[in-house]
Amino acid sequence: MKLRSLLFVPGDRPERMAKALGLGADALILDLEDSVAAAAKPDARRAVADFVSENATANLWVRINPLDGGEWEKDLDAVVGARPHGFVLPKAEGGASVDALAERLTAMGNATARILPIATETPAAMFQLGSYAGAKRLAGITWGAEDLPAAIGAVTSREADGSFTPPYQLARSLTLFGAAAAGVAPIETVYPDFRDADGLAAYAGRARRDGFTGMMAIHPAQVPVINAAFTPSEAEVAHARAVVDAFAANPGAGALSLDGKMIDRPHLVQAERILAAAGESPAI
Numbered sequence: 038m039k040l041r042s043l044l045f046v047p048g049d050r051p052e053r054m055a056k057a058l059g060l061g062a063d064a065l066i067l068d069l070e071d072s073v074a075a076a077a078k079p080d081a082r083r084a085v086a087d088f089v090s091e092n093a094t095a096n097l098w099v100r101i102n103p104l105d106g107g108e109w110e111k112d113l114d115a116v117v118g119a120r121p122h123g124f125v126l127p128k129a130e131g132g133a134s135v136d137a138l139a140e141r142l143t144a145m146g147n148a149t150a151r152i153l154p155i156a157t158e159t160p161a162a163m164f165q166l167g168s169y170a171g172a173k174r175l176a177g178i179t180w181g182a183e184d185l186p187a188a189i190g191a192v193t194s195r196e197a198d199g200s201f202t203p204p205y206q207l208a209r210s211l212t213l214f215g216a217a218a219a220g221v222a223p224i225e226t227v228y229p230d231f232r233d234a235d236g237l238a239a240y241a242g243r244a245r246r247d248g249f250t251g252m253m254a255i256h257p258a259q260v261p262v263i264n265a266a267f268t269p270s271e272a273e274v275a276h277a278r279a280v281v282d283a284f285a286a287n288p289g290a291g292a293l294s295l296d297g298k299m300i301d302r303p304h305l306v307q308a309e310r311i312l313a314a315a316g317e318s319p320a321i
Contacts, residue, residue, distance in 0.1 A: 039063045040177060040222055040251040041267040042260050043098070047072040048081035054088045060257045061264060064096040069112050070103070070127050078108065082115035089119035098153065100125035104134055110141075117145045123176055128184065129154030131165025132172035132219075139173035151176035153224070156215065157208040158184035166215035177222035179253060180212040199236065213248050225249040231256035241266035250314070269315045277315075280308035 044062035046054050048069045057065050067088065073081045089097050099121045102108035105128065126138055135152050142150055154169070156162055157180040169178055182194040182205045194205040201209065209226070216223035225244035228237045241252055241263050252263045269277070283293050284305050292301040 038096070038176075040224065042251065042254055042263040043224065044254045044257065044260055045072070045100075045227075048085045048099075049073050049077045051084040051088060054084075057257065058092065058095060060260050062254065062257075062260045063251070063264075064098055064122070066098045066100050066125050066253070067121075068100045069108075069116075070100050078111070082112060086116045086119045089116060089121045093120070095122075097121045098123045098125050100127060103128035104137060113141065113145060117142065117147050117150075120147065121150060123151035123153060123174075125179075126152055126154045127181075128158045128162070129156050130159060130162045131156075131168040132170070132175075133165075133168070135169065135172040135175055142174075150174065153177050153179060155179055155181050156212055157181060159188055160185070163208060163211065166211040167218060169215055169219040169221070172219070175219060175221050177224050177251075178212055178216040178219065179224035180208055180226050182208065182226055199230070217248070222250045223248060225252040227253045227255045228259065229255065231259055234258070234262055237262050238266060267314070269311045273311055274315045274317075277308035277311040278317075280304055281312065 040063050042062045043064045043066050044057055044060065045066045045068050046057045048067050049072075054065070054067060067085045069078060069081055069085060085099055089099070099112070099116050101112040101124055104126070124138065124142075126134065129135060135154055138152055142148075152172075152174045153176050156166055156169070156178050163185075166178075169175060182201060185205070185208060186192070186194045191202075191204070193202070195201055213223045225241070228240045230236060237259055244252055245267050251267055254260055254263055279295060280300055283295050283300065284290065287293055292299055294300070
């Protein structure tokens with residue numbers, strides 16, 4: 038399942054949902070949380086349920102409301118029967134919160150929907166980023182840099198140049214390592230300035246460099262930039278094939294020479310990941 042780009046669409050804007058299907062995003066996140074005012078949530082739930090039912094083959098996810106209130110149960114009552122591919126869980130606080138949602142889904146007769154937690158939105162969540170391994174239905178882990186500053190009384194999460202301040206660099210890093218420890222996809226948070234394509238390309242490029250495999254988007258214009266950033270280049274794929282072929286020809290070797298440079302097993306692991314991201318499945 039590719040999750041390079043995950044595009045948010047407000048749940049109370051069904052006309053945007055229909056347009057978003059053709060924009061090339063790997064997944065759509067139909068939002069019932071922050072982008073929908075309280076008074077509009079009942080209509081939004083109906084619109085999301087109808088849209089998911091009418092587009093059964095699309096990779097559609099629903100961001101429900103947090104588990105610490107009552108709105109999430111209304112969200113599930115409205116949309117579980119439509120069978121979205123998965124649910125995005127805001128303000129998640131570790132693997133236990135994912136398991137709690139999974140158990141509720143099972144009790145409601147849904148045994149297949151995956152869960153993507155937003156794992157850094159509360160202070161307590163920061164101490165749970167190593168607890169996701171083994172959580173039921175876990176599809177990946179993503180993070181956010183907006184709710185946490187508000188929760189702790191910070192003025193902002195960003196420097197004047199848009200880079201994250203140290204506390205939120207930590208949140209990002211722990212998300213990356215927490216996902217790796219759990220064996221699932223690490224998903225980079227949004228880039229808020231949707232008019233800045235160059236800034237987005239640099240931001241997404243750094244995310245892929247650091248180990249993230251995909252990224253959330255808040256505007257359709259961001260989707261092609263994100264997809265390009267998380268798609269291996271032809272040169273990367275060619276080199277990865279050469280690494281895999283070298284080890285296939287020397288199955289007992291721990292280290293080899295390729296193009297005048299030493300390669301060892303970590304290079305092979307990285308090469309296999311690159312080929313998988315490019316849609317190939319190498320076997321040694």
